[in-house]
Amino acid sequence: MSKLKEILSEAKEVLERVDETAVTETAVLLAGGQRIFVVGEGRSGLMAKSFAMRMMHLGATVYVIGETITPSISPGDILVAVSGSGTTHGVVWTAQKARELGAFVIALTTDDGSPLGRSASRLLTIPAATKHRREGERRSVQPLGSLFDQCVHLVLDSVCLSYAELRGVDHAAAYKQHSNVE
Numbered sequence: 514m515s516k517l518k519e520i521l522s523e524a525k526e527v528l529e530r531v532d533e534t535a536v537t538e539t540a541v542l543l544a545g546g547q548r549i550f551v552v553g554e555g556r557s558g559l560m561a562k563s564f565a566m567r568m569m570h571l572g573a574t575v576y577v578i579g580e581t582i583t584p585s586i587s588p589g590d591i592l593v594a595v596s597g598s599g600t601t602h603g604v605v606w607t608a609q610k611a612r613e614l615g616a617f618v619i620a621l622t623t624d625d626g627s628p629l630g631r632s633a634s635r636l637l638t639i640p641a642a643t644k645h646r647r648e649g650e651r652r653s654v655q656p657l658g659s660l661f662d663q664c665v666h667l668v669l670d671s672v673c674l675s676y677a678e679l680r681g682v683d684h685a686a687a688y689k690q691h692s693n694v695e
């Protein structure tokens with residue numbers, strides 16, 4: 514099998530096990546109009562940022578934790594936390610702190626029982642391999658958490674698609690929000 518086909522086959526297997534109702538419900542929650550914050554480290558953080566960018570195009574008020582222009586989090590805000598392992602210190606700490614501050618936390622992780630999973634108000638479980646290759650975790654031919662990253666990206670794009678439908682944002686409206694200084 515070609516490498517590309519192998520990756521597609523791995524991602525398909527994981528995505529078929531993602532709870533689509535949870536994906537739709539996530540979009541409904543986000544379309545509620547609250548401010549959205551995202552957090553993640555490394556490649557998980559890049560997936561979170563990519564989601565934040567598209568949500569901005571779709572009209573959401575969205576911030577990336579750790580950026581200089583990110584304001585304080587308040588009750589009613591939603592934090593989307595991405596961590597394959599669910600144990601990355603900064604992400605777990607941010608999720609716990611956000612809950613204490615009254616925010617709603619949506620976690621994307623492979624492990625519902627992880628510290629991040631246990632800190633979340635709602636889970637979007639992605640049953641992929643992580644960089645730790647823990648016992649019971651899905652196998653992958655790809656290095657580190659690549660399979661998790663790919664699947665998170667597609668799941669969050671699916672959230673974006675539902676969000677766009679719910680908010681009545683079409684391609685033309687999203688395009689208007691796209692940077693015009695690049």
Ligand SMILES: O=C([C@H](O)CO)[C@H](O)[C@H](O)COP(=O)(O)O
Nearest residue numbers: 555556557596597598601657658
């Ligand atoms: O960057 C990462 C690494 O390359 C694995 O693919 C991870 O995303 C980063 O280390 C954070 O880990 P998790 O919080 O377990 O996703």
